[in-house]
Amino acid sequence: MKNKINIYLIEFAINAILRQKYKSLFVAVVFILLTFLLTSVFFITNSIKYELNSTVEALPEIIIQKTEAGRVQNIDVAEVDRILAVKGVSDAYARVWGYYYFENAGVNFSIVGVDKFENQYKNSLAKIVDRFDFGEADSPLMIIGKGVHESMKKNYYKEYFNFIKSDGTLKKVTIAGVFDGDTQLESNDMIVMSKETFREIFNMPQTKATDIVVKVANSSEIATVVSKLKLIYPNSSIITKESIKVSYQNIFNYKSGLFLALFIISLFTFFIVIYDKVSGLSSEEKREVGILKAIGWRVDDVLKEKFYEAAIISLFSYIVGVGLAMAFVYLFQAPILRDIFVGYSELKPSFELPFVFDIQTLFLVFFLSVPIYIAATIIPSWRVATLEADEVIR
Amino acid sequence: MIELKHITKIYELNRADRVVALNDVSLSIKEGVVLVLKGASGSGKSSILSLIAALSKPTSGEVIVDGKKISKLSDNFASVYRRDNIGFVFQKYNLIPNLSVRDNILLPLVPLNLDAKDAEEKLALVMEMFHIAHKANAIVKNLSGGEQQRVAIARANINNPKIILADEPTANLDEKLSLSFIEILKELKSLNKTIVIATHDPLFFNLDFVDSVVEIHNGIVR
Numbered sequence: 325m326k327n328k329i330n331i332y333l334i335e336f337a338i339n340a341i342l343r344q345k346y347k348s349l350f351v352a353v354v355f356i357l358l359t360f361l362l363t364s365v366f367f368i369t370n371s372i373k374y375e376l377n378s379t380v381e382a383l384p385e386i387i388i389q390k391t392e393a394g395r396v397q398n399i400d401v402a403e404v405d406r407i408l409a410v411k412g413v414s415d416a417y418a419r420v421w422g423y424y425y426f427e428n429a430g431v432n433f434s435i436v437g438v439d440k441f442e443n444q445y446k447n448s449l450a451k452i453v454d455r456f457d458f459g460e461a462d463s464p465l466m467i468i469g470k471g472v473h474e475s476m477k478k479n480y481y482k483e484y485f486n487f488i489k490s491d492g493t494l495k496k497v498t499i500a501g502v503f504d505g506d507t508q509l510e511s512n513d514m515i516v517m518s519k520e521t522f523r524e525i526f527n528m529p530q531t532k533a534t535d536i537v538v539k540v541a542n543s544s545e546i547a548t549v550v551s552k553l554k555l556i557y558p559n560s561s562i563i564t565k566e567s568i569k570v571s572y573q574n575i576f577n578y579k580s581g582l583f584l585a586l587f588i589i590s591l592f593t594f595f596i597v598i599y600d601k602v603s604g605l606s607s608e609e610k611r612e613v614g615i616l617k618a619i620g621w622r623v624d625d626v627l628k629e630k631f632y633e634a635a636i637i638s639l640f641s642y643i644v645g646v647g648l649a650m651a652f653v654y655l656f657q658a659p660i661l662r663d664i665f666v667g668y669s670e671l672k673p674s675f676e677l678p679f680v681f682d683i684q685t686l687f688l689v690f691f692l693s694v695p696i697y698i699a700a701t702i703i704p705s706w707r708v709a710t711l712e713a714d715e716v717i718r
Numbered sequence: 719m720i721e722l723k724h725i726t727k728i729y730e731l732n733r734a735d736r737v738v739a740l741n742d743v744s745l746s747i748k749e750g751v752v753l754v755l756k757g758a759s760g761s762g763k764s765s766i767l768s769l770i771a772a773l774s775k776p777t778s779g780e781v782i783v784d785g786k787k788i789s790k791l792s793d794n795f796a797s798v799y800r801r802d803n804i805g806f807v808f809q810k811y812n813l814i815p816n817l818s819v820r821d822n823i824l825l826p827l828v829p830l831n832l833d834a835k836d837a838e839e840k841l842a843l844v845m846e847m848f849h850i851a852h853k854a855n856a857i858v859k860n861l862s863g864g865e866q867q868r869v870a871i872a873r874a875n876i877n878n879p880k881i882i883l884a885d886e887p888t889a890n891l892d893e894k895l896s897l898s899f900i901e902i903l904k905e906l907k908s909l910n911k912t913i914v915i916a917t918h919d920p921l922f923f924n925l926d927f928v929d930s931v932v933e934i935h936n937g938i939v940r
């Protein structure tokens with residue numbers, strides 16, 4: 325009997341919420357907005373972190389670029405043999421790739437040239453090369469990412485695309501397939517074609533490559549290998565995975581600062597609402613508590629009722645807020661809010677926020693909102709409930 | 719049996735200002751008795767009812783009901799005492815205006831967490847007895863004064879209390895409704911309830927079923 329849930333009390337609490345419809349509506353709207361904002365921010369943050377990590381993980385350990393007066397130049401393919409001779413280096417590949425600016429859509433495609441008979445420097449590329457054919461020199465084919473496909477389609481290139489070569493003439497390349505990469509960030513803006521076609525479009529001679537990827541079998545030797553390479557190539561830039569990771573994180577941390585501000589603003593709003601509650605009950609609410617006491621409710625009966633009231637409205641709002649945030653972020657790809665991450669989207673044009681389910685975020689938002697609201701409701705009610713009933717209902 | 723022993727009730731308005739609402743009042747009311755407290759406005763009638771209902775505490779003196787010192791009860795026990803023993807019909811009825819008749823009458827039972835069947839039985843009984851069953855689902859604020867009073871009386875009786883307290887029960891009623899209230903009182907007396915009515919309505923002073931009329935004047939009982 326003592327442990328049985330009191331349906332009448334819950335019914336009364338629901339009734340009380342419905343009776344004060346404007347107040348309840350106001351609280352629910354503010355609450356939903358708060359949980360929605362907080363959860364969306366956390367979801368976006370998590371998704372992007374996840375993307376960044378998987379992108380960085382897929383990067384090669386060391387990349388060597390040739391520089392002249394600080395500007396990146398093409399590197400000689402022949403350097404591969406010199407690099408392979410360095411102790412600790414297990415493999416080296418000359419990469420042929422570059423950004424192609426598609427003016428009509430105002431986007432950059434990153435084009436990667438591959439050779440079917442060479443080893444590929446990463447697995448995802450090897451898979452693509454295995455599955456597709458890149459045609460002959462006079463009838464070339466290419467495989468494109470989803471994002472590339474979208475922007476080409478919008479400009480009526482459904483079956484092929486005309487690249488403008490450096491001499492101003494056109495090179496027609498037929499679309500042979502569209503791929504879904506392991507991670508969206510990497511593959512969305514990517515085009516894969518044969519090295520031959522790439523060299524023709526970018527006017528790159530056979531003896532040159534964009535950069536050289538170096539593999540080190542033992543990751544503890546990376547630093548030593550890097551310093552050796554620096555000695556051999558004083559005028560080159562040697563990029564390690566670590567350094568890219570750091571620069572990515574810098575961009576991202578700066579952006580998450582903005583979100584922190586947003587977060588503080590929403591918390592602030594929430595505390596204003598709470599402050600309003602703590603500073604007292606309306607005279608009508610006070611009177612109601614007095615009446616309940618006068619007809620035999622104990623203080624804890626009153627508090628239980630207020631608890632149900634607050635719990636129902638805050639849980640409801642929490643669930644709605646989180647649900648809306650999920651739909652907003654993952655279904656609609658967070659319009660507006662996502663633009664605050666502009667820095668990141670410039671880095672990688674179009675990407676999709678992957679669904680990263682993170683129970684910690686849900687807990688965090690829950691503890692930042694529901695218990696605070698319940699406490700803010702219970703405390704002023706407790707103050708009134710412990711007054712002499714006669715005073716309250718007079 | 720209700721006993722008030724040398725009750726003084728002083729309201730401290732502020733440091734300088736205080737009201738002596740009751741001054742050394744002693745009174746004893748036997749079980750099953752109907753007692754009318756008569757007095758002008760401000761004489762202290764409501765204060766006496768509040769003390770009997772343990773809604774307030776005396777400044778000095780004791781209130782004893784059935785041998786229990788209820789003026790010494792803690793807040794929680796005072797609530798339980800009210801719930802089990804007192805049916806209070808307040809002057810302003812103290813109903814919750816936006817709730818239905820049935821929900822208002824059920825209010826005292828809510829913390830008891832009774833089975834639905836028990837609660838419905840009790841509800842039906844009092845609604846029938848005080849002629850308000852036909853308005854069970856009406857919202858209280860849309861009812862007439864007389865109907866609201868019957869809701870208040872039904873609520874006061876749902877726990878079948880031994881003591882009924884009524885504060886100015888006819889103040890808001892016309893003559894016809896006042897007479898029907900008196901019929902209700904008779905019925906309650908026939909159920910052997912102890913009834914205390916605070917009023918200055920002369921209608922109550924010469925009723926055959928009223929056992930005693932006590933006059934109070936400026937906080938002093940004569």
Ligand SMILES: Nc1ncnc2c1ncn2[C@@H]1O[C@H](COP(=O)(O)OP(=O)(O)OP(=O)(O)O)[C@@H](O)[C@H]1O
Nearest residue numbers: 715718729737739758759760761762763764765766
């Ligand atoms: N909570 C309170 N605070 C201050 N003064 C009070 C309080 N309750 C009652 N009083 C004062 O005590 C005196 C007695 O009040 P009480 O309500 O008992 O009189 P009453 O006989 O019921 O009057 P009425 O016929 O107007 O209802 C009055 O002067 C009143 O102003």
Ligand SMILES: [Mg+2]
Nearest residue numbers: 763764765885
């Ligand atoms: Mg009075």
